[in-house]
Structure formats: structure tokens, C-alpha cells
Amino acid sequence: MRCKEDNFLSLVNDPQAVVELQDKVIRRFSVIGLQGTEDDIAAATTDVNLARIRSLSTMRYSLWKPLLVESRFVRVLSLYVSSRHEVAIDLTVINHLPLLRYLKVSGDGKKIMLPCQIRGLRVLETLDFSDILSHSSISLEVVDVPRLSHLAVPMGCTRLPDSIGEVKxxxxxxxxxxxxxxxxxxxxxxxxxxxxxxxxxxxxxxxxxxxxxxxxxxxxxxxxxxxxxxxxxxxxxxxxxxxxxxxxxxxxxxxxxxxxxxxxxxxxxxxxxxxxxxxxxxxxxxxxxxxxxxxxxxxxxxxxxxxxxxxxxxxxxxxxxxxxxxxxxxxxxxx
Missing domain, CATH: 3.80.10 (Leucine-rich repeat, LRR (right-handed beta-alpha superhelix))
Structure with missing residues (x-):
């Protein structure tokens, strides 16, 4: 309740809670389990203002797909991608989130589109793909990420980039x-x-x-x-x-x-x-x-x-x- 009153954290688990957030400036947004089809959830969240969001997380039972391209101020991003998603979630846009410091992606690897390069994220410190449930190989190059401190990928699915020695x-x-x-x-x-x-x-x-x-x-x-x-x-x-x-x-x-x-x-x-x-x-x-x-x-x-x-x-x-x-x-x- 105190978090809600101070607008510290916006936590939602049903479409009605989303309606209450419309027209508010949201800083930290966590979605637990919005149910229904992807179209229903998209319609319910259309007017939620995520332009100033700093922290965004989606939990295991949510089918909500955030429009990351609108969240250029996001610093912390933790996404769970469900096997029930109808269409793969495109995460290649993360290279255009210049303030991103923490990124964790987990869930069904078949429903995730990752970029081949993580490029130019000057303040990114943690990149965690270790909980992506997929046996397919991930091709990953880390380029010009000077503050990267923690890098994790699914066990046994990824070859180490030749340029890894540059990420000191x-x-x-x-x-x-x-x-x-x-x-x-x-x-x-x-x-x-x-x-x-x-x-x-x-x-x-x-x-x-x-x-x-x-x-x-x-x-x-x-x-x-x-x-x-x-x-x-x-x-x-x-x-x-x-x-x-x-x-x-x-x-x-x-x-x-x-x-x-x-x-x-x-x-x-x-x-x-x-x-x-x-x-x-x-x-x-x-x-x-x-x-x-x-x-x-x-x-x-x-x-x-x-x-x-x-x-x-x-x-x-x-x-x-x-x-x-x-x-x-x-x-x-x-x-």
C-alpha cells in the first residue's frame, strides 16, 4: 500500500489494476499474471504510459508484451517469456535502450528473438540469459559495452566470442x-x-x-x-x-x-x-x-x-x- 501511495512500485496482476494506472507517470512496473489472449492484454494496456519507466519486470504467468521501444529510460529489465506467447518477442530493440544497466531474460527460447550483437550499451553491467530454456545455440558478440560486469548464457549452448578479452x-x-x-x-x-x-x-x-x-x-x-x-x-x-x-x-x-x-x-x-x-x-x-x-x-x-x-x-x-x-x-x- 505504501509503495502504491508513494508511486514507488506499480504492481499489477489483472486488467482492472492496469486501468487504474492509465495517465500515471510510472517509474517501476511489475506485471505478475495478466490473463487472457495477447490481443485482450494488449488492448487493456494500450493507454499505460511507460515512457518514463525505469524498472520493468514480467513474471512467469503473464502474456503481456511490453513495447520496449517506448521505454528509452529503462534501467532494469527482467522479462519472462512464456511458451504460451503466440508470437516470438523481439528483443533486438534492447540496443536502443541507452540507460539499460541490468538485463535478465528467461523462459522459452523459441519465443525470443535476441540480437546477435549487444552494442553500445555504455552503462550495461549485467547481461543474464542463463535461464532461457532452449538447447539451440546463441550467437552473441559484446561490442563497446565498457561497464559489463556479469555475463551469463544458457549452459553449453554458446561459444565464447573471440573479442571476450576486450571486455576487461x-x-x-x-x-x-x-x-x-x-x-x-x-x-x-x-x-x-x-x-x-x-x-x-x-x-x-x-x-x-x-x-x-x-x-x-x-x-x-x-x-x-x-x-x-x-x-x-x-x-x-x-x-x-x-x-x-x-x-x-x-x-x-x-x-x-x-x-x-x-x-x-x-x-x-x-x-x-x-x-x-x-x-x-x-x-x-x-x-x-x-x-x-x-x-x-x-x-x-x-x-x-x-x-x-x-x-x-x-x-x-x-x-x-x-x-x-x-x-x-x-x-x-x-x-
Missing amino acids: SLRTLSGFTVPMDSLESIIGLGRLTALSGLHLCFTRAMQRAEEATWMTALSTSLDKLCGLKKLRMDPSDIFQSVALCADDALGSLSPAFRNLEVLDVGYGCTLSRVPRWIGCLRGLCELQLGAKQLLQEDVAIMGTRLPSLVYLSLRIPGIPTGRITVGGSTGFPSL
């Missing part, structure tokens, strides 16, 4: 697939020195020699990411065989990211053994790891040198050759 403001990057279209994209990761969170997917569509080249380039780039706090690697398809790290490239890292708090390579790749550099990550809280071989000394390293570890998941495809003891003299004070 990035702090989190999620969902992109290895291998990419060229080595330049994975080398570019090493230039993203502000990264604190990285989540990549692996595909099995690699020959053994090619896999070795990619993994070596990836380990070289990871070596340069001093500020990394979260690193996750997954298969692009949960039903496929896990990707192997050729020549144990990740196992031979001498990582600069000593402040890592989360390391998850449990299903993304299988190392020949637990890497020695794990013991350098004294701030590690969560560890998920796959290794062909696990020795008691590996457990001792994790237990005595990782005092902050509270969650541990080990995947071992083979059978340990000897008894493995967790606890007692092996430490794990916080597990």
Missing part, C-alpha cells in the same frame, strides 16, 4: 562452451584479470590432440586470473561422458588464484590425481573434484592445508588401491 570489466562469466570457435577466445580469458567467477562447459567434440591444445591454452589463461574466487567446469550435456583433461594440463597449474573459495571440476574433467596446488588454496570452502587415483597423502593435503573447507565431493572412476581414511589425523576441521 567482467567479474563473472558463466555458461560458455569449450572448445570455442578459435583459440583466441580462450587466450582472451587470461586478459580478464577482474574475473572473480568463471563457469565453463566442456564438449566431447574434440580429438585427443585438439583437446591437449585447448586445455594447455586454458591452463595458461587460468594462471593469470589472480582475483578468481569461484571456478566451475561442467560437461555441456549431463548425460555425456565426462571430458578428460588431456595431458593433465589443469593438474600442472601453478595457480595465481590463491583466494579461490569454490573449485568444482567434479564432472567437467578427470585429473590423473589430486593436484598438489590444491594445498595452496587455504581459503577454499567448497571442493568438487574428479581424479583417476586417490592416495592417502592426497586426503592429508586436503585435510590439513584447507582449514576453511566445509564441502567436499570426490569422484574416483576406479577402485582405490588402499584404505582411505578421512578424519582423525587427516584434519578437516570445518568439513
Whole structure:
């Protein structure tokens, strides 16, 4: 009620509530569940003034289609696109929203038309497509977006752009697939020195020699990411065989990211053994790891040198050759 009185937030879930908003200057507009056909909803919202809107969100059960071209002052945009929409929603217009800072799009990917390039949004900080429910590939280039800090795409559906190394403001990057279209994209990761969170997917569509080249380039780039706090690697398809790290490239890292708090390579790749550099990550809280071989000394390293570890998941495809003891003299004070 107070939000309504102060015109802080306009929240609607039926056509009558929309009628009450006509001729008002709306700043923050959230649509929960306008029902009916798309034509009925369009007719009910025709006279709603969105010209000065700053924040716009549509929820899961709404079929309302906002006219984004009229909302040039919008700063926050969160849209859910339903499979019940009759026509795909055209979001290529977002490149003409110069004040946009936050964009999240979720829902049925078959009903969404995305631009191939996100261009010239000088103040955009968050671009989140991670909840688009589609297995089709997304082609995405980020051009001249100097303040972009968080970029997420659907897991395993998108190749990393070659120009990603130019987006040096990035702090989190999620969902992109290895291998990419060229080595330049994975080398570019090493230039993203502000990264604190990285989540990549692996595909099995690699020959053994090619896999070795990619993994070596990836380990070289990871070596340069001093500020990394979260690193996750997954298969692009949960039903496929896990990707192997050729020549144990990740196992031979001498990582600069000593402040890592989360390391998850449990299903993304299988190392020949637990890497020695794990013991350098004294701030590690969560560890998920796959290794062909696990020795008691590996457990001792994790237990005595990782005092902050509270969650541990080990995947071992083979059978340990000897008894493995967790606890007692092996430490794990916080597990």
C-alpha cells in the first residue's frame, strides 16, 4: 500500500489494476499474471504510459508484451517469456535502450528473438540469459559495452566470442562452451584479470590432440586470473561422458588464484590425481573434484592445508588401491 501511495512500485496482476494506472507517470512496473489472449492484454494496456519507466519486470504467468521501444529510460529489465506467447518477442530493440544497466531474460527460447550483437550499451553491467530454456545455440558478440560486469548464457549452448578479452570489466562469466570457435577466445580469458567467477562447459567434440591444445591454452589463461574466487567446469550435456583433461594440463597449474573459495571440476574433467596446488588454496570452502587415483597423502593435503573447507565431493572412476581414511589425523576441521 505504501509503495502504491508513494508511486514507488506499480504492481499489477489483472486488467482492472492496469486501468487504474492509465495517465500515471510510472517509474517501476511489475506485471505478475495478466490473463487472457495477447490481443485482450494488449488492448487493456494500450493507454499505460511507460515512457518514463525505469524498472520493468514480467513474471512467469503473464502474456503481456511490453513495447520496449517506448521505454528509452529503462534501467532494469527482467522479462519472462512464456511458451504460451503466440508470437516470438523481439528483443533486438534492447540496443536502443541507452540507460539499460541490468538485463535478465528467461523462459522459452523459441519465443525470443535476441540480437546477435549487444552494442553500445555504455552503462550495461549485467547481461543474464542463463535461464532461457532452449538447447539451440546463441550467437552473441559484446561490442563497446565498457561497464559489463556479469555475463551469463544458457549452459553449453554458446561459444565464447573471440573479442571476450576486450571486455576487461567482467567479474563473472558463466555458461560458455569449450572448445570455442578459435583459440583466441580462450587466450582472451587470461586478459580478464577482474574475473572473480568463471563457469565453463566442456564438449566431447574434440580429438585427443585438439583437446591437449585447448586445455594447455586454458591452463595458461587460468594462471593469470589472480582475483578468481569461484571456478566451475561442467560437461555441456549431463548425460555425456565426462571430458578428460588431456595431458593433465589443469593438474600442472601453478595457480595465481590463491583466494579461490569454490573449485568444482567434479564432472567437467578427470585429473590423473589430486593436484598438489590444491594445498595452496587455504581459503577454499567448497571442493568438487574428479581424479583417476586417490592416495592417502592426497586426503592429508586436503585435510590439513584447507582449514576453511566445509564441502567436499570426490569422484574416483576406479577402485582405490588402499584404505582411505578421512578424519582423525587427516584434519578437516570445518568439513
